[in-house]
Each structure stands twice: as structure tokens, then as C-alpha cells.
Amino acid sequence: MLAAERREHLLGLLAREGKIVAKDVAAELGISEDSVRRDLRDLAADGLCQRVYGGALPVSPAVVDYTARQSVAPDGKRKVAAVAAALVPPGGTLILDGGTTALAVAQALPQDLACTVITHSPTIATALLAHPQAELFLLGGRIFKHSAVACGAAAVEAAQQVSADLCLLGVTGVHPEAGLTTADAEEAAMKRALAARAADTYILASSEKLGTASRYRVLPWEKVSGLITDADPHDAVVEGIRALGVEVLPAD
Amino acid sequence: MLAAERREHLLGLLAREGKIVAKDVAAELGISEDSVRRDLRDLAADGLCQRVYGGALPVSPAVVDYTARQSVAPDGKRKVAAVAAALVPPGGTLILDGGTTALAVAQALPQDLACTVITHSPTIATALLAHPQAELFLLGGRIFKHSAVACGAAAVEAAQQVSADLCLLGVTGVHPEAGLTTADAEEAAMKRALAARAADTYILASSEKLGTASRYRVLPWEKVSGLITDADPHDAVVEGIRALGVEVLPAD
């Protein structure tokens, strides 16, 4: 059995049954648990699954649950979100990406802020229904389950019809040389399209993203106005990014 | 059962029933009460629940009510939704309207149904993220706060790009002479656009809608394949509608 084949099998299993138990899969495929664990580690690194003790779970359920319960984001994300929310100009227009960090931003926006928010995430849109003064514009398209956002040709096309003052983007990897990266090509294209429609683009990156890179390039640093992170401002990676002329907003 | 899975289960239980009794859950899942207690302690540490003697409660009681996705629809709507969900052809394409009745349909769809769902409601889209086999397509546009759906020119235009086997529409008023009506002109236009893209259109109407009319006409009866309602099939209004050649599917 090929490694890629195994990967496919695991993803299929994840989609079909909603979970993976390392031991069971190993027995089913007649391979060692170590191999399964290695595969799961790689998949998790690509953001395709969520590693847990004993196996793995899909990424999306977490996203769904987060919305529903308004659960508190981890400390780092909350701090980043607070700084990002303060950047939004009253009366202005904001393009807000999907993902848990962006969701934290939505929750961090003042309840009575009058602004226009454009998003391709139904989760974000639902969360912002609670803001009476906020104008909401939803970008449609095919919904990608694992990230719960609209992507694909239709979504990119819809994005090209709007423009905004500010774009807040979440990414998977933030690296001085590799730039801003994510695990899915369609998502990368969508984020690129969003960034292109805003006067300024800021990247939301909690510290664990720094110094890592994923498969697909989203943007080069030249297209980015700034980075919002809770990492130590004197961290080598942060210094490296600042050296590229990117404004770094510390969130601590 | 994975530890993380258990956590998910507990959160689900919390949202659905509003409380957790440690002893009951331990018996239900066949694990020790100690494990349940440990899980609850961890969840509470993450701010996801509130620990109380004997079990746990949601962080804020209001959250459960606010979260439309878990709230149980009234009996009539649930019955209508069940009948409507049964109409969806496996492998087919469904256009699903917004609103509470449509949300009930989304919840009534079999968990593993393989079909394509097109909607202009971020709420519906979010609810359907839990269906791993369902393809989701979101129609974008300006979000109308009071109904939480995308409407307006952009949304209508987006609707014109799709087509489907079946369209399930919720309306405000259902009347033999006045036809199908709703309270907002933009919403009426959107519903019209949706219905025009499907081979068949069925109306979802719990009994309290029957015999009433609102300001804006959505569709004349000729454009409608059928009506799904929990009202008495021998009711005068229902008889009147059937006399117009509309198929009436009773939900009782």
C-alpha cells in the first residue's frame, strides 16, 4: 500500500466516520501503529486533521462548535484579536477572513461598532448577527468543509466585486523567507483575492504559527502592511520579519 | 472512545440539554465517573462549561437559547421539516431557504445524506457543516439582519447562476387568493429567484401561517409544486389551496 493511498484512506475515514482511531486503522490495513501515527502527524501539520490522543478528529467540528458556544479562544488568539479589532476604523469597511482567529476578532469587535464587514465565512457572519450596527456582506461560493469558508472560482469572483479599507487574514504558516502560507490551494487563492481588495492587509498570527510554513503560498511580504502576533517582539523570527519592512504589532 | 470525542460528546450534551449529570454520562458511555469529572474539570478550565456539584452547566444559560442551531423547533415545524427532508433526492441538489423552518429541515436531513445544498443563509450553512457527505454552496450578498439571510441584487444574481432539483421555501403568509407572501420586498425577490432555479418548489408552512397574507407577493400558486403543512388536511384553507391544483403534503 502506497503512502499517498494511506493518506487518502485516512481522510476518507475521517470524512465518513468523523474520527480515526490509530489502533483500529493499523489493524485494518495491516500496518504498524507507528506508520499511522506518522501519517496523522503529517496530516495535522497540513491542517487536514486534528491530532488527539489515540487518533485524530476532523478540523471542522471544532470550528462549528466554537461558533455555537461562543467559547473562549486561547489566550494568544484573544490578545491578537483584541489588537486587530482596534484597527477597524469606525464607519469603515473590513474584510474578515475565516478561521478561529478571525472568529475571535469578530467577537472582539465592539458590540455597537458601525462598520461594514465582508466575509466568506458563514460562521463569522452568524457571529456578527449580534452586532446591530454592523453591515454584513457575505461572499458566496462552494463551502470547503475543513475550513468552513466559501472558496473556489465563484467565491474569488465575488471577492473581486468588493473593496475595503482593511483586510484581516489568518494563515497557517508565517515565515520570513517562505512568506505567508496555508495548507490548501483554494484557500490560498481566496485569501489572495481578499487581500487584493483592501487598502491595507494585516496578518493575524498567534505565536505557534511563527517560523512555520505550509505547502501553498498566500502572499509575499510586500503585499502585507503588518503582522499582529502575541510572540515576543525580540524573537528571531519576528525580528526577521520586521527586517523585511513589515510593521509588527505586538499583542501582549 | 477517544478522550477528545468524549469532550465533544459532553459539549453536545451541554448544548442540547443544558446540563450534565456526571453519574448519568458515566453510565451512558460506560466509563468511570472519575473520567467524567476530569473531563469536566478540563472543560471548565477552558471556559467551556461551568462546574457545579454533581455535573456541569453551560457557561451562560443565555447562550443555549441564543444558539438557534440547537434550539428545538416547535412541534409543527419539526413535523413539516421531517416531511420536507424526505423529499430530498439522494445525490440531488436542494435549494434551501433561510428561516427557522428551513433550519429545522437542515437539522432533519440524515447525517450521512450525500446531496448538494444551496442556501443564502449563513445559519443554515453553519448547521450543515456537520453533514460530512453534503456538498454546500453559499449564495452571497448583503445580509439582512432581521432574517439573517443574504438578499439584494448581488444575492439574486448569484442565485441565477445555480440550478437544482428541489427548492424548499419558507414564507410568512399562505393564502388561497393572496398566494405566498412575505414581509420584506427584498426577501420576496430572493425567494422568487430561488424558486425559479429549481425543477420543483415546495412551500414549508406550519399551520399558523395558513390563511394569512403579508405585504409582498413571493409567488403565485402556479409556480409551486406543493405545500407541506401540519394543518388539518380538511381545513377550509387547505382545501382551497388543493382546489388550485397544488399538491398538499400533510405532516402529521
Next chain:
DNA sequence: ACGATACATGCAGAAACGTGCAAGAACAGG
């Protein structure tokens, strides 16, 4: 105040984990 129940803590066995290592396959270059 008292019994019953829930709780926290410590402990031990079991399971899962990460790492290093070696055998084998796949592949490139000579």
C-alpha cells in the same frame, strides 16, 4: 447532626507517544 453522595488526591497498570535504529525498497548516477 448524620448518612449519603460527590469530590480531590495518590497510585498503579495500561495504553499511546516520540525517538533512535536498522532492514528493506526506490532511485539516481556511474
Next chain:
DNA sequence: CCTGTTCTTGCACGTTTCTGCATGTATCGT
């Protein structure tokens, strides 16, 4: 065709994490 390299895979090892039980303590209802 051979050889060296790289990658993958399974195994062994020590470590970490989880789980259920036992103990003693705190809390609840009566």
C-alpha cells in the same frame, strides 16, 4: 549492472498520558 543515497517502515526503548480504583475529605439533603 552495480553502488551509494535517500526514503520508508517496523521494532525496541524509555517517557508521557490516560484511566480506574482506593483513600480520605468536602458538600449536600434530610
